[in-house]
Amino acid sequence: MYKKVLILSAAVGAGHLRAAEAVEKEYKRQFPETEVKNIDVLDYTNPLFRRLYGKAYLDMVNTMPEVLGWMYDSLDKPWENERRRLALDRLNTQPFISLLKKEKPDLAICTHFLPSEIISWLKAKGKANFPQAIVVTDFDAHAMWLCHNYEKYFVALDETKIHLSKIGIPAEKITVTGIPIDSVFAEVKDKSAMREKFGLEKDKLTILVSAGGFGVGNIEHLLQALSDLQTPSQIIAVCGRNEELKTKLEKFARQKLNNERVTFKPIGFTREMDEYMSASDLIVGKPGGLTTSEALAKGLIFCIVNPIPGQEERNSDHLLEKGCAIRCNNLPVLAYKIDELVNDNARFETMKANVLKFARPNAAREIVEKVAEI
Helix, strand or coil, X not given: CCCEEEEEECCCCCHHHHHHHHHHHHHHHHCCCCEEEEEEHHXXXXXXXXXXXXXXXXXXXXXXXXXXXXXXXXXXXXCCCHHHHHHHHHHHCHXXXXXXXXXXXXXXXXXXHHHHHHHHHHHHCCCCCCCEEEECCCCCCCHHHCCCCXXXXXXXXXXXXXXXXXXXXCHHHEEEXXXXXXXXXXXXXXXXXXXHHCCCCCCCEEEEEEHHHCCHHHHHHHHHHHCCCCCCEEEEEECCCCHHHHHHHHHHHHHHHCCCCEEEEEECCCCCHHHHHHHCCEEEECCXXXXXXXXXXXXXXXXXXXXXXXXXXXXXXXXXXXXXXXEECCHHHHHHHHHHHHCCHHHHHHHHHHHHHHCCCCHHHHHHHHHCCC
């Protein structure tokens, strides 16, 4: 039994942190007597590094996604450039290294590759002797996730396990669990009841859009495209903490979008995303690892729009290959593609079955059970 467990992540996008929170919640549920600390490693780096590592990534997502894709592919060369990258990370993470020496954990669970790399180096130098488990938060495992000193890898797919085993990670150290998500997404909630709760019509096609993941101009174009749906529909546009965007979309919906067939419901920050997903039939947006895993757990077919080059492109490939998604590369045909899908009932039902087959809603529970055996 571990007395102290550190769950380590980095605020580079929201997915790594959500995965860490899911594991933390499950660990506390299974082992309430264990001291569990969830730490954002970037809080223990120098300010410039923190800004470049976190904010620069988001800026590139929004303004230069093609450059991000090029970097992703260029750096995806297993076991190359690791010394140079480690030297840079060590230089900028001394406060984190000091934190590890102070905390003296019995186990570390990493949902980002930055802490796992530092811990691996400390273990190699004999400066750390606690086990670490590495939780990969996309369907593919990029070369940045690779390190030499660890006890366990947790990955999303059998294919990913095969890939890692072919490039030097022992197969017995890899467990396929899926990507950890909050346990609420595993709870079955009645679709009609959820629609009634949120003031939605019970008999309309319901589409969830994560509006906060798009630039304002892009989301307006996306919603305009959805307003052309011929199928009677209601669109839930989740704006997150961006109140300015929510206000703008409410005005935009009143003036330009709502019609006799399609209505729009912008909502702000919510802790009930699982229930909005339970109320929905489809999700339209970008297939990040966590959002995708949550949507799969809730049985939602994905309509992929503008995936970020790199990891989201690869996530898209897996969804399409498993028959869980359609992809729209040209917004003017978005409504046509959705209408075509929902009007083919056999195809629609087959895809819903594929989604539930591909889903791994209990990944966090499986990870916690397995790390207890290390």
